[in-house]
Amino acid sequence: MQPGSLVIVAALLAGPALAEPDPERGASLATQCAGCHADAAGEAIHAFRDMDPESFTAAMQAYRNGERTHIAMRMFAGALEPSEFDDLAAWLAEEDTQ
Ligand code: HEC
Numbered sequence: 646m647q648p649g650s651l652v653i654v655a656a657l658l659a660g661p662a663l664a665e666p667d668p669e670r671g672a673s674l675a676t677q678c679a680g681c682h683a684d685a686a687g688e689a690i691h692a693f694r695d696m697d698p699e700s701f702t703a704a705m706q707a708y709r710n711g712e713r714t715h716i717a718m719r720m721f722a723g724a725l726e727p728s729e730f731d732d733l734a735a736w737l738a739e740e741d742t743q
Contacts, residue, residue: 664728671736674729678721698734705730 682691693701707713708722722730 666728666731666735668732668735668739670729671732671734674725674733675736681717694737694740696737698738701737702730702734705733 678693679687682689682693684690689695693704696704704713705722705725706727708715708718709725709727711719713719725733
């Protein structure tokens with residue numbers, strides 16, 4: 646292996662790490678959902694906090710691509726980047742461990 650190719654391998658390994666789902670970003674994104682998804686006591690109304698991360702991401706994608714038609718959720722899911730679904734899912738995964 647050429648010394649140069651090691652640099653490329655290192656760059657490839659470092660690349661995806663930058664796009665790693667970030668639970669803290671997810672937690673901060675989730676504040677915009679609380680208006681509808683939590684009551685004043687912080688209890689879930691339309692619970693997504695208890696969803697497993699895979700079902701959550703699938704639901705968000707379904708709102709985004711129109712498979713699910715609820716108008717408010719289509720708007721919210723459409724305003725987020727798919728990578729932000731992953732941030733929220735990472736946050737949910739952390740909530741699961743509590
Ligand atoms: C304007 C109110 C409102 C806001 C704000 C809102 N939601 Fe929702 N959400 C709803 C309603 C109402 C439903 C049930 C819709 C349906 O019947 O499909 C729902 C459903 C969902 C579901 C599907 C739950 C399931 O059991 O399948 C997920 C996931 C979800 N919301 C995530 C979010 C996230 C993440 C945010 C913030 C980015 C958010 N919502 C913001 C009102 C809202």
